Amino acid sequence: MLEDYRSSFSEAYEHVFTTMREKLQLHPTGRPTKSTGSIIEKLHRESIRLTQIQDIAGCRVVGTDVAEQDRVVRSLGSCFPEASIVDRRPNPSHGYRAVHVIVPVSGRRIEIQVRSTLQHLWAEFSERLADELGSELKxxxxxxxxxxxxxxxxxxxxxxxxxxxxxxxxxxxxxxxxQTLRSKVQSFIQSAATLREQVFKLLNDAIRAVDDAAREVKKR
Incomplete structure (x- = not known):
């Protein structure tokens, strides 16, 4: 029964994925359906019915920054007017920040995760830690x-x-x-660009550190 339900999302998923690529010129990465184990785990964790799960099937788009993230969300809203938008940035879920666009297609809901680059790196770091320390960390x-x-x-x-x-x-x-004010404004703009590089490096270094530690453990 569960396998049949998972399979029933394929057509809706392909419609959303193809529309994003061909009509909106986006480059989504896809996950046609959650694994059976992930679905069962979520049902137990959240005490909900199977039909209440919004992310059985979905895909993801990563934008450079929040401005691009917002542009992508607006374009998705225009392309899929029946979609509902869940902005998890103001009130993150255990640190997770993103915008989710839920698209209803033929009685099935397809979740599109829209993240900025830094939000995506944080999520990758969280996943790596959860792989090593237990999924409950998320x-x-x-x-x-x-x-x-x-x-x-x-x-x-x-x-x-x-x-x-x-x-x-x-x-x-x-x-x-x-001239003094101009110099200060330009310095502020440059400092923001430098800070982005530092935050980006911090997250990448953290991900590599977890990966390296995991490899060392497997060698023992």
Whole structure:
């Protein structure tokens, strides 16, 4: 029964995936359906019915920054007017931040995750840790030290993306003729770009560190 239900999402998924590529010129990565084990685990964890799960099938789009993320969400909303949008950025789920666009097609719901690059790197880091320390880490369980680390890094990413948005707003406005003010504004914009590189490196280094540790454990 569960396998039949999973299979019933294929046509709806292909419609959404193909539309995103051909009509919107997006480059989604896909996961046609959750594994049977993942579905059963979610049913137990959240005490919901099978038909209430919104991410049986879905795909993901990663934009450079929040501005591009918002543009993608708007284009998806225009292309799929019946879609519902769940913005998890203001109130993240255990540090997870993204925008989910839920598209109903022929009685099936296809979830599109839209993330910024930094949100995606955080999610990848969370997945790597959960693979090594237990999936409960993603849902508020597991080791407290690592839970706090994930939350703190997510907050850092959110704070930076707010700074980046401010810098972007400054760059779009005409800078006053006052030379001192002009210099400070340009310095702020450059500092935001430098900070992005640092946050990006932090997350990539963290992912590599977890991967390296996992390989060392497997060698023992």
């Amino acid at each position: 849902y508020g369980g597991g080791d407290e030290l690592f839970r706090r680390a994930l939350t703190n890094i997510s907050t850092t990413v959110a704070d930076f993306e707010g700074i980046e948005a401010m810098a972007r707003d400054f760059s779009r406005h005409e800078i006053p003729d006052d």
